[in-house]
Each structure stands twice: as C-alpha cells, then as structure tokens.
Amino acid sequence: MIRLEALRAFVEVAGHGNIKDAADKLCRTPSALSMTLKQIEDRLGCALFETDRKASLTAMGRFLYDHSILLLRDYDRAMDLVEAQAKARSGKLRLASVPSVAAMLLPQVLQGFLAGRPDVEIDLVDTDSTDVRHLVETGQVDLGLAGLSDEAPGLIAEPLFRDPLLVVCRADSPLSRQAEPLSWPDLAAETMILNEATRALPAPGFQALVAASRFSVRNVTSLIAMVQAGLGVTLLPALATVALPGTLGTRRLADPACLRTVGLYRREGRVLSPVAEAFRSGLGPAARRIAEQLGLEGIE
Known part of the structure; x- marks a missing residue:
C-alpha cells in the first residue's frame, strides 16, 4: 500500500518538475523525497519519471499523478469537513424548547452562536416541558430547554433562570381591578384553565383550584384563546406573557412558591456532539444575561 503522504510527495515533485523545490514546499530534505519516490517505484515495479531530474513523467507516472490529484483532493476535503465538525464550525444542533424560551430567549442566543458558524444547521422543536424532557431522554434532540422537574430520570439539568408564575385574565375581569399581589382566595370564584x-405547582391553594377545574390545555396559543373567550383564567410564566394581546392582563401572586425554574436538559451518560457541547457551554451566560434584561432572575 502506498501511503497518502508518499503520494503527496510524488505529486509535489511532479508539479514542480524537480526534487529541490518540492522538498522546500514540504519542509523535507531532497534525499528523503528521493527515497520516498524510489519506494513508490519499487512498490509499483515501474519508473515514474523519464530521467533522474524528474522533469517529465512516464506514462505510468502521468496515470498515477492524475489519480493521486483526485484522491488527495477528496481526502483533504473530507479532513476539512471532519475538522469543521470537531471544532463545532459545522454540524446539526437539535434543540427542543418550551414556547416562551423559544420565542423570547433563543433568537438572541442563536444569533450570537451562529455568528462565524455558517455551516451549522439548527433543528428546533417548540413544545411543552414534558415533551421536551421526553425528546431529550429518547435521544431525538441533543439538548432541551424547559421547566425543571424532580421527575426526570436519566437526565442532567443545569438551572438557568427563574420567572414568576402570573395570573392571566381578561383585561375587563374583576381581577384586573384588584390590588396586587393576589392571594389564592382571590381566585376562588374563577375557573382555572390548567x-x-x-x-408541578404544589401550593394547597392552587390544588383546590385544580380540583374544580374543567379545562387542561397544553398549547399556549389555544390557552390564551380560551382566556380571551372568557372561559377562565390561567397561570403562565412571566416570560410567556411578554407579548400578550391587549385584551388580556396579568396579576402577580403573593405565594412565593409560584416560580418556574428553567434549565437546560441533556441525557445522562451521553457524549454531546462538538456543536452541541459548544452551544451548551455558551448558553448559560447568554441565557442569564438575557433573562436579567427581561427582569427575571438569572441563576449562577
């Protein structure tokens, strides 16, 4: 078998028409190149150059040169692609995120991450926390952004920020005219849309509302439409209420336990791809900075 580096030496000598210039280009000695060429000729059993001056190729030399050019080109291209993947300059990043984070935080984070990475592809799934954790656990995505839960076996979670849960109601609701913050008894007459x-909210006051609830909606767009229609009120993280329509309003709750902690999930025991690891390592500081700009509490 002829090594790639031997073929590269042969191509350089043939291209320069002499050993000295090729040796300078390859940072090798002329004698080392001469030995390499002899080894190739011995391996093939035929001459590659018409004379010892290496100025012109034999027919076999031309045949080897033409094929070596193609082989080295493809090899170099393949190695460039491998290196780009290894250094996180290319590859596919598969993410899952709750809608509020996908809409309000990820665009800024990805803008910074993709700067200088024109060959990185992003595949983003926008879904609820339960599904985000499932997608990470089953390996369908590399990383997930969702509310933290104690029920996440096989996953590693890195807390990023906290935001309070707010009551979302119609702007013409009596709740909108009450002073903040609201207590759970203030919601006793309301229909809670889950x-x-x-x-995972454990507050006893909230659980009493859950027992009387008639609705459970997973899609945020549908949830907001239900509240707009006057079917009840709901609780949403502050980040999810930034762009509410003018017909709806929010009220704070007095219960200090009404918080959502958002974190980054990855599967335990799985080595992330270079591009996923690069995103993970840079996400924390960027997410905390953006969260604090939005008035939320970043977690170090």
Whole structure:
C-alpha cells in the first residue's frame, strides 16, 4: 500500500518538475523525497519519471499523478469537513424548547452562536416541558430547554433562570381591578384553565383550584384563546406573557412558591456532539444575561 503522504510527495515533485523545490514546499530534505519516490517505484515495479531530474513523467507516472490529484483532493476535503465538525464550525444542533424560551430567549442566543458558524444547521422543536424532557431522554434532540422537574430520570439539568408564575385574565375581569399581589382566595370564584407550566405547582391553594377545574390545555396559543373567550383564567410564566394581546392582563401572586425554574436538559451518560457541547457551554451566560434584561432572575 502506498501511503497518502508518499503520494503527496510524488505529486509535489511532479508539479514542480524537480526534487529541490518540492522538498522546500514540504519542509523535507531532497534525499528523503528521493527515497520516498524510489519506494513508490519499487512498490509499483515501474519508473515514474523519464530521467533522474524528474522533469517529465512516464506514462505510468502521468496515470498515477492524475489519480493521486483526485484522491488527495477528496481526502483533504473530507479532513476539512471532519475538522469543521470537531471544532463545532459545522454540524446539526437539535434543540427542543418550551414556547416562551423559544420565542423570547433563543433568537438572541442563536444569533450570537451562529455568528462565524455558517455551516451549522439548527433543528428546533417548540413544545411543552414534558415533551421536551421526553425528546431529550429518547435521544431525538441533543439538548432541551424547559421547566425543571424532580421527575426526570436519566437526565442532567443545569438551572438557568427563574420567572414568576402570573395570573392571566381578561383585561375587563374583576381581577384586573384588584390590588396586587393576589392571594389564592382571590381566585376562588374563577375557573382555572390548567397547563403544563402549572403541573408541578404544589401550593394547597392552587390544588383546590385544580380540583374544580374543567379545562387542561397544553398549547399556549389555544390557552390564551380560551382566556380571551372568557372561559377562565390561567397561570403562565412571566416570560410567556411578554407579548400578550391587549385584551388580556396579568396579576402577580403573593405565594412565593409560584416560580418556574428553567434549565437546560441533556441525557445522562451521553457524549454531546462538538456543536452541541459548544452551544451548551455558551448558553448559560447568554441565557442569564438575557433573562436579567427581561427582569427575571438569572441563576449562577
């Protein structure tokens, strides 16, 4: 077998028409190149150059040269692609995120991450926290951004920021005229529309509302439409209420436990791809900075 570096030496000598210039280009000695050429000729059993001056190729030399050019070109291109993947300059990043983070935080984070990475592809799934964790656990995505949960076996979570859960109601609702913050008894007469963001809220006052609830909606767009239609009120993280329509309003709750902690999930025991690891390592500082700009609490 003829090594790639031997073929590269042969191509340089043939291209320069002499050993000295090729040796200078390859940072090798002329004698080392001469030995390499002899080894190729011995391996093939035929001469590659018409004379010892290496100024012109034999027919076999031309045949080897033409094929070596193609082989080295393809090899160099392949190695460039491999290096780009290894250094996170290319590749596919598969993400899952809750809608509020996907809409309000990820665009700024990805803008910075993709600067200088024109060959990186992003595949983003916008879904609720339960589904985000499932997608990470089953390996369908590399990383997930969702509310933290104690029920996430096999996953590693890195906390990023906290935002309070707010009551979302119609702007003409009596709740909108009450002083903040609201207590749970203030909501006793309201129909609570449940959603994924409230699934793990343990407050006894809230659980009493859950027992009387008639609705559970997972899609945020549908949830907001239900509230607009006057079917009830709901709780949403502050980040999810930034762009509410003017017909809706928000009220704070007095219960200090009404918080969502958002974190980054990855699968335990799995080595991330270089591009996913680069995104993960840079996400924390960027997410905390953006969260604080929005008035939320970043977690170090």
